[in-house]
Amino acid sequence: MENNEEQVTRKNDSDQVEPSNEAQSFGNRDFFDWDKDDSDLVDRIRNEETGDSIQEGFMDIRGLSALLKKVPWYVIALSVLAFAVILFAFISESRTTREARTPGARSKSEVQIEIENQDWIEQDLLPINRFSRPGLELEAVNGIVIHNIGNPDTTAVQNRNFFANLAMTEERHASSHFIICLDGAILQCTPVDEVAYASNERNIDTLSIEVCHPDDTGGFTNEAYISAVRLTAWLCVRFGLTSDDVIRHYDVQGKLCPQYFVENEGAWLTFKADVDRVIEFSSS
């Protein structure tokens, strides 16, 4: 019974809001019957409501279309090519690396040449191979990743040779840009404009520093610590980075590396503060 009452009520409601015949015919004519001959309506819209400007606009489009038909196909092709080149340049520019964004920062190849003239950085580059030096260009230098070598009481040369031998053993992918020895000597084994295999997904935009350590606590010797701070700060200055851009391997992937700085957060913060001090000293 209630349902019937509702239906009756609704019908009454709808009767109340139903448009008059006049309104319906207006709606049909103007909005729904586009197949009908509405030429007078179109004329009215053009002439009365918006004046001649729309008609002129139609003529402009027709004129442009006719003009385009007269343009040789190769002119159109060249225009499209030029547009593509400009678009590509714009996209490339938007991927600008930090080295170009930071005033005074140098390019990777400039820094590499500078390293070759530093007597406190030795060089013994790895042979180019799939497992430790792929020879791929580093996309950018957006950070510096600190590692420990993970093999206690080994030297920089021993670890460099281990990376070089991966070309033969094909055991795994591993390498670094720099290795700091127990005695503080710094050995570069990958150029700073190339990718090294050390920091997982950050291999593409960071430099890696492996530090040798005397025991399985992962703690650095004083000499290795001082060299790590010096090298990190030197690279930060050249690439326009701050200590905020200096991270642990742990910060990339959660790996226990460098072990001592993961297990001793305070020591890590001290390391970064020491890097800051050297950066400030270098720029003053």
Ligand SMILES: [Zn+2]
């Ligand atoms: Zn690591």
